[in-house]
Amino acid sequence: xxxxxxxxxxxxxxxxxxxxxxxxxxxxxxxxxxxxxxxxxxxxxxxxxxxxxxxxxxxxxxxxxxxxxxxxxxxxxxxxxxxxxxxxxxxxxxxxxxxxxxxxxxxxxxxxxxxxxxxxxxxxxxxxxxxxxxxxxxxxxxxxxxxxxxxxxxxxxxxxxxxx
Numbered sequence: 001x002x003x004x005x006x007x008x009x010x011x012x013x014x015x016x017x018x019x020x021x022x023x024x025x026x027x028x029x030x031x032x033x034x035x036x037x038x039x040x041x042x043x044x045x046x047x048x049x050x051x052x053x054x055x056x057x058x059x060x061x062x063x064x065x066x067x068x069x070x071x072x073x074x075x076x077x078x079x080x081x082x083x084x085x086x087x088x089x090x091x092x093x094x095x096x097x098x099x100x101x102x103x104x105x106x107x108x109x110x111x112x113x114x115x116x117x118x119x120x121x122x123x124x125x126x127x128x129x130x131x132x133x134x135x136x137x138x139x140x141x142x143x144x145x146x147x148x149x150x151x152x153x154x155x156x157x158x159x160x161x162x163x164x
Contacts, residue, residue: 038095
């Protein structure tokens with residue numbers, strides 16, 4: 001996956017301003033499908049996100065009835081907030097089309113599939129989360145992936161020294 005270039009304001013060229021990224025997810029899970037979802041947030045949560053503070057590592061999404069909720073994501077309390085401040089690990093509703101929700105629900109009914117957040121970002125001023133339907137990797141799969149990455153780096157290094 002190609003990384004988008006950032007401009008001086010910290011935004012990528014497609015209008016995204018990245019807040020948090022779950023880099024460990026691609027190591028621990030085999031990503032099958034990704035979706036962009038909106039978030040229902042309180043005012044102090046948005047202010048805390050604008051400060052660039054969030055953690056996706058322990059996050060997951062689950063269905064309650066026919067609605068999808070993001071759980072375990074840590075958005076710390078807003079420092080200048082008052083009694084209206086939010087709880088850091090509360091459940092947050094995800095906003096998706098009915099067709100997308102049905103597709104996600106059908107995929108997660110299969111054994112071993114889960115919904116994990118990959119990135120949290122602002123797009124055109126609105127908080128969005130990129131979620132993925134993923135299947136957990138076994139330990140030997142993780143080692144195999146690391147070995148492939150290391151072999152690829154060594155090959156690129158060898159090609160780079162022979163050219164220069």
